[in-house]
Amino acid sequence: MRLWHSLALGLLLMVHTAMPAVAQEGSALSPRVLGEAALPGVMAKAVDDFVVPGYRDLSQSTALLVEATSALCRAPSEPALGTTRAAFSGVVRKWSAIEIVRLGPALEQNRFERFLFYPDRKSTGLKQVQAILAKGDETATEPGRLKTKSVAVQGLGALEYVLYGTGAEVLAGKNGDFRCRYGHAISQNLKAIAGELLAAWEKPDGIQAAWKKPGPGNPLFRDNKEAATELLGILVHSVEMVKDQRLRPFYAGAIDGKRDEGRPKLAIYWRSENTMPSISVNLRALQMLFNTAGMESLLPADSRSIAGSVNFLFKSLIGAADRIDGPIDAVLADEKQRATLDFIALNTADLLDRLNRDFGGAIGLGAGFSFADGD
Structure with missing residues (x-):
């Protein structure tokens, strides 16, 4: 267990070290003007190449x-x-x-x-x-x-x-x-x-048209900021879903130093043993959306390392999810696999912060922008 906690801490330190100073201090992020040229193309690729x-x-x-x-x-x-x-x-x-x-x-x-x-x-x-x-x-x-x-x-x-x-x-x-x-x-x-x-x-004239052409007459997105908020919101809310709705119901990790025995029958798809495969696919899909849509292009040139850190966390989380195998009750009885679940829980929280605070702030949604607060 100590080994996995050390690895998790090491991962976090590596990611934080890779981030520029402006991204490590949420309160220091300066609102940026969202690239007018980049956003419509990003939204179009999200629709045509992912959705x-x-x-x-x-x-x-x-x-x-x-x-x-x-x-x-x-x-x-x-x-x-x-x-x-x-x-x-x-x-x-x-x-x-x-x-x-x-x-x-x-x-x-x-x-x-x-x-x-x-x-x-x-x-x-x-x-x-x-x-x-x-x-x-x-x-x-x-x-x-x-x-x-x-x-x-x-x-x-x-x-x-x-x-x-x-x-x-x-x-x-x-x-x-x-x-x-x-x-x-x-x-x-x-x-x-x-x-x-x-x-x-x-x-052609339905929701995809609204996504591809933000503007004053658009029923969904009056401007690029609203469109960017929707797209980034998919990532933020889905990482929250993995953390709070897919992992936490069956395993909350150590609570006040006490071991959580887990609740395998609260895991999604536990009967068919699709719990962790579905979580892995959730994470892969989020990374695919991020990269396929070219969301990195929304970042100012001096903040592009944020995208690298996001991808690093996605890769680490997907790899961890793929290492967990078997029925959830057996997973919870295995110390090594429980440690992997701890690793996933810890790093989904960090990924959420990267997307919500660092990426959102860098593209002009405001320092400390919080989807959870409905801002």
């Missing part, structure tokens, strides 16, 4: 899931169940890469919650899914009626329970007919939502 391809990948993966569940229901077997579970994990990864864009079409018609209802703090959704399975509610097997039900019974969380939860072994045989048809309806619902999201972002 649209991300939703396209999600749409394709949900189509494969529909095919897999359909085949499983027609001819149940262990291999068919394995193929369906693999397709489910594929959707989890594609969703984890684009769920960071939690705005616009994703928030309309409760699409985000319908695709992924999490966290389920009181197990309300779990109980509703279990009730559907126990009662054999045929209305849940009809996609048109399923989408009118609780958001908790029509998305990834519900499908994970269908495929991996108590009694899921029946899916490999004829006794799993109802359970399989319910899972198939969920997969069709996920495909429909993914298609709606892709169509909304591909529409």
Whole structure:
């Protein structure tokens, strides 16, 4: 454990040393004028090279899931169940890469919650899914009626329970007919939502037009500062999500010097062992957005080292997440893997500060700019 804490401290010292003095002292950051020429191009690349391809990948993966569940229901077997579970994990990864864009079409018609209802703090959704399975509610097997039900019974969380939860072994045989048809309806619902999201972002005069052309007549961004705030906000809020909504619920680290035993069943996707793979994809997607959009070009020439530090932290966090393997209960029982979780928690906090304070301040959002405060 001491070795990992030393490595984490060393990483922080290396990053701070690499930063110029102006970036190490948030109060000393001087507001800069955002580059008028750079911002529209950055927003356009974010849409064309990250958001649209991300939703396209999600749409394709949900189509494969529909095919897999359909085949499983027609001819149940262990291999068919394995193929369906693999397709489910594929959707989890594609969703984890684009769920960071939690705005616009994703928030309309409760699409985000319908695709992924999490966290389920009181197990309300779990109980509703279990009730559907126990009662054999045929209305849940009809996609048109399923989408009118609780958001908790029509998305990834519900499908994970269908495929991996108590009694899921029946899916490999004829006794799993109802359970399989319910899972198939969920997969069709996920495909429909993914298609709606892709169509909304591909529409030339829709949200992509608003992103690409900030200005007085723009319904979303009246100027470049508002556009930059939205784009950087994706990074800031998503790193917060990883730190506070994906890691902390199942492991909070040492508390007042006492070991946290952890709560494995509060981890997202714990049944399918997709917890850490999804977190790794979240981080990879954020780094990809940062670099694909060319966000470094928004920085003044004397502050470009901030981008290097951000990328250094992303690389270190992704590598750490990839080293954690196995069921979450086993991870929490392993001292070395727990130390890696501590490392991730420590450095997501530092990455959040880099983006929120250093990058935001350097591009003119103000010294000590805080998305958390709604500034």
